[in-house]
Amino acid sequence: MELPAYYNDLKKAWQKSVALMCEGVGSNSHGMHTVTIATEANDKPDLRTVVLRSFDELTKTLTFHTDSRSHKVSHIVMNPNVAVLAYSYDEKIQLRMHGQAIVHHQDALTRERFDGVTPSARRCYLSSDAPGTTLDDPTVALAEIFQTDSYDKNDTECAYEHFAVVEVKLTSLDWLYLHHQGHRRARFEFDGETTKQQWLVP
Numbered sequence: 001m002e003l004p005a006y007y008n009d010l011k012k013a014w015q016k017s018v019a020l021m022c023e024g025v026g027s028n029s030h031g032m033h034t035v036t037i038a039t040e041a042n043d044k045p046d047l048r049t050v051v052l053r054s055f056d057e058l059t060k061t062l063t064f065h066t067d068s069r070s071h072k073v074s075h076i077v078m079n080p081n082v083a084v085l086a087y088s089y090d091e092k093i094q095l096r097m098h099g100q101a102i103v104h105h106q107d108a109l110t111r112e113r114f115d116g117v118t119p120s121a122r123r124c125y126l127s128s129d130a131p132g133t134t135l136d137d138p139t140v141a142l143a144e145i146f147q148t149d150s151y152d153k154n155d156t157e158c159a160y161e162h163f164a165v166v167e168v169k170l171t172s173l174d175w176l177y178l179h180h181q182g183h184r185r186a187r188f189e190f191d192g193e194t195t196k197q198q199w200l201v202p
Helices: 010-026 071-078 108-115 119-125 154-162
Strands: 034-041 044-051 054-056 061-067 081-088 093-105 163-177 184-191 194-200
Touching (some): 010 054, 010 081, 010 093, 010 163, 010 194, 034 061, 034 071, 044 061, 044 071, 061 071, 108 154, 108 163, 119 154, 154 163
Antiparallel strands (some): 034 044, 034 081, 054 061, 081 093, 093 163, 163 184, 184 194
């Protein structure tokens, strides 16, 4: 079996990482369509899975959407240092990323993104109470109209109040490729327009 071009090439390993994340953005069946983000609060880590909405190779920035009332938002406000984990089962590549997160709420970016969100997806931001609120009985916490198909895009405009975009500017990316002939691992560190790259022991 022929080894991939990035097996012994740092530049191509980075290019492969970029390609995987961009493919993840564009395809909901791709392994990197969802990623895991870690935040910290009260000296405890917290993890959750989010949908990768964009990745910009030039600025080393990724984004995802969330409810502005969620715990992850309050965690980021208190401590913007986050970690992001992505894995492609098909490619056997893991990406461990660290970065600084910024929460966008009711600004030009959120307006642009929200306009592109489908009415059914907007329901994620229409719950009567904040995500994580305790309940006596199971419920979707949505108004009755949004539990049917009898609503349109105009009806969901009120969801914008709780819609947020989280932007993560990467400071580093740890790349791991699993292969039976020998794994490969590398680290990429970003400082402005400068990238430091280094092979690591897998």
